[in-house]
Amino acid sequence: MKKILSLVLVSALGGALTLGAYKIFVEPKSDFTLNTTADSTFLPATNVSNLAFETPDLTLAAENTVNAVVHVKNVSISSGQMSLQDLFSGNSSPRTQMGTGSGVIINADGYIITNNHVINNSDELTVTLNNNKAYKAEIVGSDPKTDIALLKIKADEDLPFVTFADSDQAKIGEWVLAVGNPFNLTSTVTAGIISAKARDLSGTSSQSFIQTDAAVNPGNSGGALVNTKGELIGINTAISSQTGSYIGYSFAVPSNIARRVIEDIMEFGNVQNGILGISGGSLNSAFSEKLGVNDTEGIYVDSVVEESGAEKAGVKKGDIIKEIDNVKVSKFADLTGHIGAKRVGDQVTLKVSRDGSLKTINVTLTRNETLTLPLVGRVKNAKQEDLKKFKASNGVKIIELDEKYAEYWKKNGINEGSIITSINDTKINSVDDVQQAMKNKSDYEPLRIELINSKGEKERYNFR
Structure with a gap:
């Protein structure tokens, strides 16, 4: 046993002496010196910063907005489909339909901005605040073109409200909050960024939406899109979805457009485009x-x-x-x-x-003194010399025929410059009258147009 231990010790000592000699006499010297002082700075091999990603604090924006966003309930009465009992009795029982949306209080006096489609065809409107107080609302005015409407409630106190921001200054990638009250619980907040600006969903170049990826669902229509300061940059209006639910694309009317519309309504009673x-x-x-x-x-x-x-x-x-x-x-x-x-x-x-x-x-x-009339083309307010040429006392002038039907009209003596005097038995004096006549026409009613042809003769056309 002693011989074995002695052999192990001798082997270990020999190995140590051999390694030491190699280090001293054989191994090449290195010029590298490791600095271990307190001032040493060690950097990672990659050039990636280790700073943590800082997310914006959205609590202030939420606090400034939630109490100014309201629930809007739209109750409408329609005749509805007749039941078997109605058929035998000869009566048609009215049906109550209800729609909901959101709205944004824009001043302490109770003016509320929302979407036109939220309040359209309403017989009764109820607005519920974030503190659960409910008020009857009246429509001050609306603009279907921009889908903006202005409501008014009479509250017994000054109301919290959201101030307008300049939506032209909003930037792609900027953080935003979408605030709505879709379920009449309390206001709901979702966050996202501005994905794009000047989006046109109609394909007619008549719209200009702010696109965001903040979650917006049915019932959020008319709610607020605000920046990190809680200032209004848009009115949430639409989503792009095949299922009807949010899939990452929502759209808001820019605040600059919404503001101009409601200022026109308050000052003139209509929109001055x-x-x-x-x-x-x-x-x-x-x-x-x-x-x-x-x-x-x-x-x-x-x-x-x-x-x-x-x-x-x-x-x-x-x-x-x-x-x-x-x-x-x-x-x-x-x-x-x-x-x-x-x-x-x-x-x-x-x-x-x-x-x-x-x-x-x-x-x-x-x-705007021009309008596109379906099947006909673009029409414009007529001047006195235009009317005098056709011995007409009223009407609008055709300035551009619809490309699809131009050949048909020209065969019948209707050209650019011809005068439209009546639509569906409504006397036409301006493009505003044309717009109102088309608005009053039901989907099932034929379009009846009275024109003066190039020979000065009045003609009537019926389109179904």
Whole structure:
């Protein structure tokens, strides 16, 4: 046993001596020195920051908003489908239908902004505040085009309200809160970011929505989209979904447009829509090639409405609008959204490209005096000389025939310049009358149009 231990110790001692000799005499020297002082800084091998991702504090925005968002209940009475008992008795029992949505208090006196589709066809409106107090509401006015409506309640105290922000200053990627009261419980808050601006869901370049990924579901319509300060930048209006439920795309009317609409309603009783007075389309590679222009960004002016602000300011067919009020224009909804926040008489500054050079043109917005009439085309308020030409006492002038039906009209002596005097037995004096006549027409009622042809003869057309 002693011999074995002695052998192990001798082997270990020999190995230690051999390793020491290698280290001293054989191994190459290194110039590397490890600094172990307190001032040493050690960095990771990668260039990735270790700072924690900071999420914004949204509590202040929520606190400033939840008490100013309300539940809106719409009760309507309709005849409904007749039951077997109604059929035998000869009576038609009224049916009560109920819809719900949200709204936003915008001043302490009880004015509330919501969507037009939330209050449409209502017989009775009830607004419930976040403290569960309920009030009867009256409609001050509404605008189906922008889907904005203004309500008023009489409360016995000053109400909490949300202030407006400049929606033009909202940026893609900015954090937002969607606040609604869809279930008449209390206001509900969801968070997300602005996904896009100037979205047009209609395909007619008549809309300009803010798109967000904050969760919005049916019943949130009319609720608030606010920034991190709790300021109103939009009115939640629509979702994009095949199921009817939220899937990541929701849309809000920008606050600048909503504000202009309700200010018009409060001041004039209706909406004063200002127009630039041009028609055209957004440029892209294919469209630019078709037109034979080099630009691939901007709005190509295809035509200018006569006597409009654009015509008076010198905008011409073929101009390419690059900016409006120093805001870059890349699609028609950019233009629509900016003008939608303006009034008749407001001035905008256009930067246009003409024959390869940039020009600055100041345009005063005018009242919309044109309208697209289904099956016919675009019509405009007629001047006295237009009426005198056809010996008409009233009517609107056709300025552009519907491309699909133009050949039919021309075969029957109806051309640009012809006068429409009556729609569904309603006397027509202006495009406002045309719009009202179309609004009053039911879906099942035929369209009856009375026109004066190129020979000065009155003709009636019925369309089913």
